Amino acid sequence: MSVRNTFPQQRPTLNLDFANSKTLDPRITFTRSQTGNGVTYVGEDGLIKYASADEPRFDHDPETGECLGLLVEEQRSNLLSYSEDFSQWSLPSSITITPNNIVSPDGTQNADLVSTTVNESGPFVSITASQNTTYTLSVFLKYGNTPTIRLRDFDGGTNPGHHVIFNLLTQTFSSALNLDDYGYIPYPNGWYRVWMTFTTGSYTNLSLQVRSASEVSGDETFYAWGGQIEPGPSPTSYIPRPDTSTATRNPDTVTMTGNNFSNWYNPSEGTVFVDSLVKYNPEATKFVWSLYGGSIDHSLRQPHLTGLRFRAVIGGAFTPAPGTGFNATNGSTTKAAVAYDSTTGRLQVGTSGDDVTMIGTADPTIFKIGPHNGTISKLTYYPTRLTNAQLQTLTK
Secondary structure: OOOOOOOOOOOOOOEEOOOOOOOOOOOOOOEEEOOOOOOEEOOOOOEEEEEOOOOOOOEEEOOOOOOEEEEEEEEEOOOOOOOOOOHHHHHHOOEEEEEEEEEOOOOOEEEEEEEEEEOOOEEEEEOOOOOOOOEEEEEEEEEEEOOEEEEEOOOOOOOOOOEEEEOOOOOOOEEEEEOEEEEEEEEEEHHHEEEEEOOOOOOOOEEEEEOOOOOOOOEEEEEEEEEEEEEEOOOOOOOOOOOOOOEEEEEEEEEEEEEHOOOOOOOOOOOEEEEOOOOOOOOOOOEEEEEEEOEEEEEEEEEOOOOOOOEEEEEEEEEEEOOOOOOOOOOOOHHHEEOOOOOOEEEEEEEEEEEEEEEOOOOEEEEEOOOOOOOOEEEEEOOOOOHHHHHHHHHO
16 A cells, blocks of 8 residues: 555545644534633643633643643532632641742742641641542642652541652652552642542541651741642642632533534544543543434543543444553543444554444434543544544554
């Protein structure tokens, strides 16, 4: 096969280049109703910005300023009260909080200085949790004069707890206990969003602490801002909670229907290509995209630990393409393509591909993007089933 034949010869009928255009195609309906709680994203300058109701968010890499595309997230709540005022947390006698001491990741002087005279000490807050539930704790931290900071959950009883220790100077982790996952995200001006994910057992009381992890007692300081604990297996965009009022970010809904959908879609055969940021989730209901209507459901799903999976559903029966070989690094950008006709389908992720037998021809009425708690950089639709070689060219 010639090199030319490995490239699609037909022009796409839908080409959504969110990362470069930073706009929505006028055929897209976007909604996210809000009732006054903050919704955030990262701007081109790396600082956290605040979005209004029904405003699409074009997220950026906080280090490089590169646009990552359209951010599409599910509903999440921040269960930590006073997320930016650590003086309202429970404080040991060794702790002093100086509010609004330094400029925070949103460019405002509203971050707190945490000072302690005793090692392994810091502010903490207690919440009521659900049994056997996954939570993610995250806090924005900056170096003062002590480099090692511990995020910890401990109920003071039989719960052995969960913790992670992060070095703000070397950006390394030295310890992690009973965690599902953990990591950090660098922000401008020396800030790092450090996070850990854990699953509760039979206990329902969480005591969440941000504290120095130095081995030597003395006057120690660090800066903190934007505490958040949310039910879920990964950190999502920061949800401010300035007091005890409920802080919930409503879901992003991105759809095409009617003529806006039918004027580019071919029910007999086609190919969907997407460049997206992958975040694992234990629920197989997290869609990168889906085509559905009535009993019809074709989708690219993002289940936990099995990477991306194409699923074809017609009349209540479904055939998923195997997930083997399609694992992707959590938090990484991944190129994937799904090609279909009336009898076969194929999922291609990078150089890995797998076929699936189609149950029938799909004739959906709605095209939906997300929510998969990540960004969509580009989404392209071709009204023909591209060859396997062409799929590899798209996704490499």
